[in-house]
Amino acid sequence: MAVSGFEGFEKRLELHFFGDDPAMFPLGLRKLDFESLEQVLEAVQCTVVSAVGNSYFDAYVLSESSLFVYPTKIIIKTCGTTQLLKSIIPLIHYAHHLGLTLSFCRYTRGSFIFPKAQPFPHTSFKDEVSYLQDTIPPNLCFRKASIMPSKSSSHSWHVFTATSHVPYDHHHDNELLFTMEICMTELDPILARKFFRRAEDGKSGDSAGKEMTEVTGINEINPEALICDFAFDPCGYSMNGMDGDWYSTIHVTPEDGFSYASFECVGSVSDNMGHVLRKVVQIFRPGTMSISTTCNGYTNDMWTQVATAVEPLGLKCRSRAMDQFPAAGSVVFQTFSARRKSV
Numbered sequence: 382m383a384v385s386g387f388e389g390f391e392k393r394l395e396l397h398f399f400g401d402d403p404a405m406f407p408l409g410l411r412k413l414d415f416e417s418l419e420q421v422l423e424a425v426q427c428t429v430v431s432a433v434g435n436s437y438f439d440a441y442v443l444s445e446s447s448l449f450v451y452p453t454k455i456i457i458k459t460c461g462t463t464q465l466l467k468s469i470i471p472l473i474h475y476a477h478h479l480g481l482t483l484s485f486c487r488y489t490r491g492s493f494i495f496p497k498a499q500p501f502p503h504t505s506f507k508d509e510v511s512y513l514q515d516t517i518p519p520n521l522c523f524r525k526a527s528i529m530p531s532k533s534s535s536h537s538w539h540v541f542t543a544t545s546h547v548p549y550d551h552h553h554d555n556e557l558l559f560t561m562e563i564c565m566t567e568l569d570p571i572l573a574r575k576f577f578r579r580a581e582d583g584k585s586g587d588s589a590g591k592e593m594t595e596v597t598g599i600n601e602i603n604p605e606a607l608i609c610d611f612a613f614d615p616c617g618y619s620m621n622g623m624d625g626d627w628y629s630t631i632h633v634t635p636e637d638g639f640s641y642a643s644f645e646c647v648g649s650v651s652d653n654m655g656h657v658l659r660k661v662v663q664i665f666r667p668g669t670m671s672i673s674t675t676c677n678g679y680t681n682d683m684w685t686q687v688a689t690a691v692e693p694l695g696l697k698c699r700s701r702a703m704d705q706f707p708a709a710g711s712v713v714f715q716t717f718s719a720r721r722k723s724v
């Protein structure tokens with residue numbers, strides 16, 4: 382297995398649970414002790430490097446990306462050659478001991494830069510879906526797997542969802558929320574240099590991370606957010622942001638030849654997502670960018686809002702696709718590349 386660089390593209394898993402009596406479990410999954418979390422992460426093959434919490438959730442920076450733990454929801458995002466799906470069995474097991482049962486599962490990822498370096502079950506989307514089908518309990522019976530295409534075969538969006546409850550029309554929810562997952566490659570090399578540390582800088586990963594957050598303008602994306610950041614040695618950066626019960630997260634692999642950065646956040650459809658998108662583009666100036674928005678309802682102007690924000694910054698929309706997933710809602714997948722490039 383020849384590995385030529387670090388795989389920045391993350392795998393992302395979101396699991397929701399329910400308890401018979403939610404009032405009895407106000408902390409729910411947040412009561413999981415650190416040893417149990419470490420065992421889950423050992424199965425995935427990554428470790429915790431930093432952690433913060435607020436009254437809504439706990440956010441962990443991992444050696445390979447991030448983990449968010451809410452009372453009845455867990456989100457794990459890991460890159461490199463981690464085996465993310467191996468976390469499902471131990472998580473179901475530990476949640477069961479807290480009186481919680483799995484009710485929803487969503488797995489997403491982009492297209493790996495080094496697919497041949499991935500271990501089972503991440504060897505192909507077919508293998509991942511078979512593993513998910515065999516691993517998640519039968520009560521999650523509404524299932525769907527799909528690869529959302531783009532014009533370029535090297536950029537597609539892989540989605541699997543499974544839910545135990547009958548899908549319903551989310552328009553009845555009070556607020557339309559979206560999750561935005563952005564994957565960027567071919568970062569501007571001058572901007573990417575800001576994610577390298579100086580040799581023997583004498584700083585800790587936390588203090589070097591804080592400096593990168595400020596120097597790059599990442600702290601201006603959401604000035605309200607509490608940021609937990611970490612700089613790897615000699616390069617690489619991860620951060621988690623907390624703003625009430627909304628998270629955001631950024632991970633950067635700045636090495637030339639396989640540079641990659643991701644940005645993910647939750648937001649309300651009624652908020653202006655333009656500021657966030659413009660800041661993200663300005664921080665990384667990517668050659669190619671994919672933006673996937675998952676919304677608990679249908680918003681027909683989602684892709685126009687996204688394109689209107691990023692196109693004036695020199696990116697051109699090359700493709701867009703939309704699909705519906707049980708209980709996850711509608712997913713819009715758009716790809717952009719710098720106007721100077723032809724794709």
Ligand SMILES: C[S@+](CC[C@H](N)C(=O)[O-])C[C@H]1O[C@@H](n2cnc3c(N)ncnc32)[C@H](O)[C@@H]1O
Nearest residue numbers: 387389444445460613614616617632633634635
């Ligand atoms: C963990 S970070 C960010 C992860 C994120 N998914 C990404 O790749 O964009 C990955 C970057 O940190 C660097 N790095 C340095 N030490 C590392 C370590 N011990 N574990 C993981 N990555 C490390 C990698 O070379 C890479 O540039």
